[in-house]
Amino acid sequence: MNSQPSPHRFAPGTPLTGRIRVPGDKSISHRAVMLGALAIGETRVTGLLEGEDVLATAAAMRAMGAQVEKTGEEWRIHGVGVGGLLQPQGALDMGNSGTSTRLLMGLVAGHGITATFTGDASLSKRPMGRVIEPLSRMGAQFHGPAGGTLPLTMEGAHPAVPIEYRLPVASAQVKSAVLLAGLNTPGITTVIEPVPTRDHSERMLRGFGAVLEVEDAGNERIIRIHGDAELRPQTIEVPGDPSSAAFFAVAATLVEGSDLTIENVGLNPTRAGLFGVLRQMGASIEEENPREVGGEPVADLRVRHAPLTGTRVDPAIAPSMIDEFPVLFVAAALAKGTTVTTGLEELRVKESDRLSAMAAALESVGAQLEETEDGLTIHGTGGEPLRGTANAPVTTHLDHRIAMSMAVAGLASADGVEVDDTRPIATSFPTFRDLLAEASQ
Ligand code: S3P
Numbered sequence: 001m002n003s004q005p006s007p008h009r010f011a012p013g014t015p016l017t018g019r020i021r022v023p024g025d026k027s028i029s030h031r032a033v034m035l036g037a038l039a040i041g042e043t044r045v046t047g048l049l050e051g052e053d054v055l056a057t058a059a060a061m062r063a064m065g066a067q068v069e070k071t072g073e074e075w076r077i078h079g080v081g082v083g084g085l086l087q088p089q090g091a092l093d094m095g096n097s098g099t100s101t102r103l104l105m106g107l108v109a110g111h112g113i114t115a116t117f118t119g120d121a122s123l124s125k126r127p128m129g130r131v132i133e134p135l136s137r138m139g140a141q142f143h144g145p146a147g148g149t150l151p152l153t154m155e156g157a158h159p160a161v162p163i164e165y166r167l168p169v170a171s172a173q174v175k176s177a178v179l180l181a182g183l184n185t186p187g188i189t190t191v192i193e194p195v196p197t198r199d200h201s202e203r204m205l206r207g208f209g210a211v212l213e214v215e216d217a218g219n220e221r222i223i224r225i226h227g228d229a230e231l232r233p234q235t236i237e238v239p240g241d242p243s244s245a246a247f248f249a250v251a252a253t254l255v256e257g258s259d260l261t262i263e264n265v266g267l268n269p270t271r272a273g274l275f276g277v278l279r280q281m282g283a284s285i286e287e288e289n290p291r292e293v294g295g296e297p298v299a300d301l302r303v304r305h306a307p308l309t310g311t312r313v314d315p316a317i318a319p320s321m322i323d324e325f326p327v328l329f330v331a332a333a334l335a336k337g338t339t340v341t342t343g344l345e346e347l348r349v350k351e352s353d354r355l356s357a358m359a360a361a362l363e364s365v366g367a368q369l370e371e372t373e374d375g376l377t378i379h380g381t382g383g384e385p386l387r388g389t390a391n392a393p394v395t396t397h398l399d400h401r402i403a404m405s406m407a408v409a410g411l412a413s414a415d416g417v418e419v420d421d422t423r424p425i426a427t428s429f430p431t432f433r434d435l436l437a438e439a440s441q
Contacts, residue, residue: 010410015257106177110184168372273321315343370425387414
């Protein structure tokens with residue numbers, strides 16, 4: 001990231017029209033690089049997200065012995081085999097990426113190597129105790145600040161000990177860390193999920209040939225991975241990221257006259273919660289050309305402007321739209337009536353405290369809301385534009401999703417919204433502003 005903040009004013013929008021394609025899914029891209037790096041032979045990946053977070057994963061896998069390079073439109077990964085990761089020479093710089101950090105800690109935990117993880121100011125505040133706890137039970141050792149934050153040095157265990165672990169927080173990152181550690185652990189490692197979270201790791205582990213069983217037991221999911229796995233290289237096409245499509249779906253819904261098709265959007269049910277909530281609020285989002293890409297359900301989304309009505313979001317579906325709440329709050333700020341969200345304490349430990357960051361940002365552009373311990377209650381304008389930034393620009397706290405959500409708020413404002421720093425957008429959606437310009441022509 002450049003050293004100077006890069007502010008930008010997002011002006012009230014012209015309609016969003018035409019067809020756009022958002023970049024590849026961030027979660028799937030991380031996993032494709034990691035599993036490719038553990039397979040023996042050449043894995044080929046198209047549609048990989050080339051955001052800073054995924055590039056941090058790629059650099060870390062190179063530092064641990066894999067070859068990861070781009071040839072034309074395709075990424076080629078030559079893996080080292082499960083158990084074959086090499087000790088990295090320097091610290092692994094995870095930048096802004098919690099997913100890279102937690103999943104890689106899982107990988108290192110099952111190898112007899114030592115690695116140091118560092119990150120930017122945002123990542124260095126985020127809790128790592130949630131992975132330290134299960135991975136320590138498997139035998140890994142951690143050295144670092146008492147609070148369990150980066151920088152951390154860890155020593156993997158070889159052999160690691162298989163565990164049965166019930167997730168205390170609904171977190172796909174914690175689930176994936178334990179499953180990845182289980183790959184190079186003798187016996188069966190078990191994760192129990194009281195609330196389902198994104199299942200890309202399970203799908204892709206199976207695709208690479210790992211033996212993995214998923215049992216639905218009442219409301220819980222029990223996932224078992226057999227250790228000492230051998231992974232076979234794959235050819236993977238990464239579908240478009242629903243979390244990136246979300247900004248355009250809300251923008252097209254809010255800006256009058258819009259009729260935008262977002263192509264190739266991943267609609268895995270563990271990720272697609274936002275689109276259902278928007279429809280429940282009155283949005284017009286049609287799924288065209290449904291198909292399967294890279295083992296994931298995908299469709300083109302045609303989004304037309306529609307007035308929204310406030311809603312109460314069921315906290316049970318929060319994991320399926322956990323990264324989309326910032327932009328849902330923007331939609332709610334323009335809806336008719338009140339939107340109530342609860343059960344969102346996890347938002348306080350994302351790239352920023354997304355409840356307080358969005359409450360402050362939306363209030364500063366004229367929205368009416370109350371922040372509670374675990375959610376926001378938002379009283380919408382009924383379609384009237386928000387005022388926009390009056391004095392100071394909105395603060396994004398090194399959080400890409402706050403920056404892009406407030407960009408969307410700018411499109412639905414009278415005076416535009418000035419965002420203090422657009423640099424973090426490159427972590428997940430480097431082409432965001434280009435696509436916005438393309439759709440707004
Ligand atoms: C992710 C899981 C989620 C999500 C993050 C990506 C993943 O985090 O917020 O952007 O790829 O597994 P949590 O596991 O902390 O909920």
